Every structure is written in structure tokens, then in C-alpha cells.
Amino acid sequence: VSYREEDHSILISPRNVHSGIRVDWETNEVKWILGNPEFWEGTPDAKNVLKPIGSIIWHYQPHSIYEIPYDLDNNPDTSHIMVYDNHWNTQRKVDFFDGDTNSYVSVYVVDEKKETVHQTHTYQSVKSK
Numbered sequence: 001v002s003y004r005e006e007d008h009s010i011l012i013s014p015r016n017v018h019s020g021i022r023v024d025w026e027t028n029e030v031k032w033i034l035g036n037p038e039f040w041e042g043t044p045d046a047k048n049v050l051k052p053i054g055s056i057i058w059h060y061q062p063h064s065i066y067e068i069p070y071d072l073d074n075n076p077d078t079s080h081i082m083v084y085d086n087h088w089n090t091q092r093k094v095d096f097f098d099g100d101t102n103s104y105v106s107v108y109v110v111d112e113k114k115e116t117v118h119q120t121h122t123y124q125s126v127k128s129k
Helices: 044-048
Strands: 002-004 009-012 019-024 030-035 062-068 078-085 103-111 116-125
Touching: 002 062, 009 062, 019 062, 030 044, 030 103
Parallel strands: none
Antiparallel strands: 002 009, 009 019, 019 030, 062 078, 078 103, 103 116
16 A cells, blocks of 8 residues: 555555555545456446556556656656556456466556556566465
């Protein structure tokens, strides 16, 4: 969990729902969800899932998520999110898992106003257990 003082929100990594979630600390409302839209299809929270731009290697059972505390693109509407992606499909299996046998560190750019996300960097690592 990480806390963002500017808007009193927290960023959490609920590992077994294959997502990163920004929550308003004061209202407990979900601000956005970073994850494969297929996972959230047909749920009340589908409306909170960020819309992907471009090609994204989705994370599965991510271990940690945090906001990079720097403005990397000179855009005040975006935040940069780093995720350690274990890339497992064991605790909550999904039919759309890609079967990739690697783990990753990925960097995403989230535009909260446009409700979009794109992946800017992906670093492959040894499969993490």
C-alpha cells in the first residue's frame, strides 16, 4: 500500500485479482483499476478499469505496486506506476492468462482525466515464486 497525500488516496495491489487499484482514502471509493479489462468484465467495477492504449503485457498476481514520485513526461495529468508482476495464474485462474513463463517489472502511465493507461517499459526477470 502506498499513500498519495495530494488527493488522500492509496494504491493497493490485491494480488489475487490481478490488478492495481487506486482508492480514495476518505470515501473508500475506487478511483481506478489497472488490470486486464477481461478480468473485470460484467462486474460493477468494470466502469473503473482504465482503458488500455497500445499493446500491454497484463500482470497476473502482481507482488507490489507503487507510484514513481517524479513527473517523467511533463504532464500534470499523468502518474507513473511501477508493478512487480509475478505473472502467475495459480490462486485465481483465468481463461485469458497468456501462459508466459517470465516475471516482469512494468511501468505504466495513467491518465486519470482520460481514464487511460499505457505501458512504457517492461523488464523481464526470472520467474518469481
